[in-house]
Amino acid sequence: MIFLSIAGHVLLVSGGFILFTSGLGILRMPDVWNRLHAGTKATTLGSILFLAGIGCLEPTWIPKLFLIVLFIILTNPVSGHALARAVHMRPEEKPDNLLEDDLAESGFEGGEEQ
Amino acid sequence: MKRFPAVMSTAAVLLCIWIFLTLSFHPHELVLGFAVSLIIAVATKGAFTGNWFRLLKPARLAAEVNYVLYFLGKMFMANIDVLMRVLQPVVPVKPGIVRASLVMNSERARNIVANSITLTPGTLTIEMTGTEIFVHWISLPEGDIHEETQKMVDGFANRLKRIFE
Numbered sequence A: 001m002i003f004l005s006i007a008g009h010v011l012l013v014s015g016g017f018i019l020f021t022s023g024l025g026i027l028r029m030p031d032v033w034n035r036l037h038a039g040t041k042a043t044t045l046g047s048i049l050f051l052a053g054i055g056c057l058e059p060t061w062i063p064k065l066f067l068i069v070l071f072i073i074l075t076n077p078v079s080g081h082a083l084a085r086a087v088h089m090r091p092e093e094k095p096d097n098l099l100e101d102d103l104a105e106s107g108f109e110g111g112e113e114q
Numbered sequence B: 001m002k003r004f005p006a007v008m009s010t011a012a013v014l015l016c017i018w019i020f021l022t023l024s025f026h027p028h029e030l031v032l033g034f035a036v037s038l039i040i041a042v043a044t045k046g047a048f049t050g051n052w053f054r055l056l057k058p059a060r061l062a063a064e065v066n067y068v069l070y071f072l073g074k075m076f077m078a079n080i081d082v083l084m085r086v087l088q089p090v091v092p093v094k095p096g097i098v099r100a101s102l103v104m105n106s107e108r109a110r111n112i113v114a115n116s117i118t119l120t121p122g123t124l125t126i127e128m129t130g131t132e133i134f135v136h137w138i139s140l141p142e143g144d145i146h147e148e149t150q151k152m153v154d155g156f157a158n159r160l161k162r163i164f165e
Helices: A002-028 A032-057 A059-088 A102-106 B004-022 B027-044 B052-056 B058-087 B107-118 B145-164
Strands: B096-101 B123-128 B132-137
Touching: A002 A032, A002 B058, A032 A059, A032 B058, A032 B123, A059 B004, A059 B107, A059 B123, B004 B027, B004 B052, B052 B058, B058 B145, B096 B145, B107 B123, B107 B132, B107 B145, B132 B145
Parallel strands: none
Antiparallel strands: B096 B132, B123 B132
16 A cells, blocks of 8 residues: 555656646747647646556546546647647748748648548 | 447447446446436437447457557657757757658548647647648657658558558
């Protein structure tokens, strides 16, 4: 039991730390797409570690926590993708520091493709 | 009743969620949960799932476990990568959008590839056309960027093809 408790607290702290760096990343990254990197990736692992920590401390909650983790993994990339696509479709919001931009060259402007 | 397997898959998934949320194996709970999930599954005609029972075949199960492990490993690397970047005095970014081809015969598989790419090292899916995918790199890879991007996309696509085809 003491082992579970220690593991739980370690997971809670590391999850919190990763969530913190995610927030820091949103502040420090130079443009909107790089901010999305911090916002989608780091929050996923941070939340998962945090919930795993709670799972270690309260083992009876594990099934519910598993559902929450599944929900986060399924929805987080979708929201990030929607935001990234919205930026691309508004040229005036687009960052100008790209070293390579195949999307602009392809002339694909988004919208319906069927 | 061509949609019968799909309807039953929806019902099974919903019943699992019900059990996870109630955490009770009392017969009353189970019967009520089964009734509710069956009503929802029939009302939606299984629109949200295909025949998911096929995913339980042993050969596919191995491919699925392989994919999940690969994905979790990559996701962990992605987070360490972003973390290291954010904590440096000057955030090192070399952003760029690269095109890669992605041909899958299942919309659901394409969706999974796009979402997996968003959650893995330094990459974010921005746009998809019928056969192509546009990936934003936080820092462009060394060497030929198109080749590297294609390799990364294929890493997911080939593993998924073993499940879906």
